[in-house]
Amino acid sequence: MHRKNTTLGEFIIENQTSFQYSSGELSKLINAIRLAAKVVNHEVNKAGLVDIIGAAGDTNIQGEDQQKLDVLANEKFIQTLINREIVCGIASEEEDDFISINSSDNQHQNKYIVLIDPLDGSSNIDVNVSVGTIFSIYRRVTPIGTPVALEDFLQPGRAQIAAGYIVYGTSTMLVYTTGDGVNGFTLNPALGTFYLSHPNMEFPETGKIYSVNEGNYVHFPQGVKDYIKYCQKEEGDRPYTSRYIGSLVSDFHRNMIKGGIYLYPKSSVAAEGKLRLLYECNPMAFIAEQAKGKASNGFGAIMDIKPTELHQRVPFFCGSKKMVEKAEEFMQATK
Ligand SMILES: O=P(O)(O)OC[C@H]1O[C@](O)(COP(=O)(O)O)[C@@H](O)[C@@H]1O
Ligand SMILES: [Mg+2]
Ligand SMILES: [Mg+2]
Numbered sequence: 499m500h501r502k503n504t505t506l507g508e509f510i511i512e513n514q515t516s517f518q519y520s521s522g523e524l525s526k527l528i529n530a531i532r533l534a535a536k537v538v539n540h541e542v543n544k545a546g547l548v549d550i551i552g553a554a555g556d557t558n559i560q561g562e563d564q565q566k567l568d569v570l571a572n573e574k575f576i577q578t579l580i581n582r583e584i585v586c587g588i589a590s591e592e593e594d595d596f597i598s599i600n601s602s603d604n605q606h607q608n609k610y611i612v613l614i615d616p617l618d619g620s621s622n623i624d625v626n627v628s629v630g631t632i633f634s635i636y637r638r639v640t641p642i643g644t645p646v647a648l649e650d651f652l653q654p655g656r657a658q659i660a661a662g663y664i665v666y667g668t669s670t671m672l673v674y675t676t677g678d679g680v681n682g683f684t685l686n687p688a689l690g691t692f693y694l695s696h697p698n699m700e701f702p703e704t705g706k707i708y709s710v711n712e713g714n715y716v717h718f719p720q721g722v723k724d725y726i727k728y729c730q731k732e733e734g735d736r737p738y739t740s741r742y743i744g745s746l747v748s749d750f751h752r753n754m755i756k757g758g759i760y761l762y763p764k765s766s767v768a769a770e771g772k773l774r775l776l777y778e779c780n781p782m783a784f785i786a787e788q789a790k791g792k793a794s795n796g797f798g799a800i801m802d803i804k805p806t807e808l809h810q811r812v813p814f815f816c817g818s819k820k821m822v823e824k825a826e827e828f829m830q831a832t833k
Contacts, residue, residue, distance in 0.1 A: 572590055584610050611637070681698065701790055
């Protein structure tokens with residue numbers, strides 16, 4: 499049982515055995531993310547005061563208008579990870595292609611791949627609603643001593659060695675897994691220290707909250723429409739409550755604590771849905787499964803999907819196990 503109020507630094511050292519590779523390297527990786535998270539948190543908290551809200555003027559490879567905070571968060575995470583000298587490649591929602599990073603001896607000795615969604619929930623930045631950051635970590639598959647390659651990034655989610663998110667909400671929390679359960683740390687802003695506040699986080703097996711953008715209802719597949727009607731029907735412990743923040747990290751976090759399901763299905767206007775497999779769905783799926791929840795594309799586990807592109811999208815059903823299974827039933831029934 500983890501000791502509450504352990505600092506994140508202490509926790510990494512005390513739990514090094516759960517990490518299959520050298521703990522020192524994990525410390526460096528998580529510490530890099532902790533550092534960048536604090537910098538971004540500082541910017542997010544004063545978003546209304548300084549010229550950090552609004553569009554940056556460019557679009558990313560997905561055709562989305564980059565927000566100034568998307569760009570800032572992207573720079574901070576990338577720079578902090580590069581400085582740690584163990585990351586050989588980074589892919590980001592805000593970068594068209596992956597970034598190859600050589601070790602200082604020019605011998606390509608670095609071993610880790612990091613994929614990030616630097617700022618999740620961008621549409622909420624300007625309106626003071628909680629946003630997040632998502633990260634996914636792999637060990638490279640190409641030989642050490644050679645430059646990193648696309649295949650290092652296109653690994654199935656099952657190969658992740660760590661994943662997590664930061665939620666910049668009423669408090670700032672870092673939640674992560676290395677494959678040995680999920681733990682949440684809350685930032686004490688006065689001390690700038692993350693403390694273990696939510697040890698061994700787990701999704702309740704079922705819940706009463708469903709999170710989906712119902713504004714897209716008419717475009718949804720029949721299975722999704724039927725599942726939403728099921729959630730709204732007056733029967734048994736239903737109707738469920740509809741809650742949709744519009745920030746994946748925040749909707750996921752609430753549902754993990756209270757019990758619930760988040761859906762971003764495919765639709766007639768989005769053939770594969772909206773969310774990106776590599777730096778949104780895979781890391782959230784790793785956390786969900788480690789927290790006894792479930793993550794599916796409506797028909798099978800997200801983490802079994804073999805990626806083919808850096809920015810590919812997938813339909814996403816994620817949350818309490820029984821609720822995702824019920825949604826899959828409706829999808830199967832109308833396949
Ligand atoms: O506005 P929509 O279509 O409901 O989409 C909201 C979803 O899109 C996202 O904002 C996509 O993430 P980004 O903000 O990182 O692009 C999710 O966080 C959120 O759940
Ligand atoms: Mg996102
Ligand atoms: Mg984003």
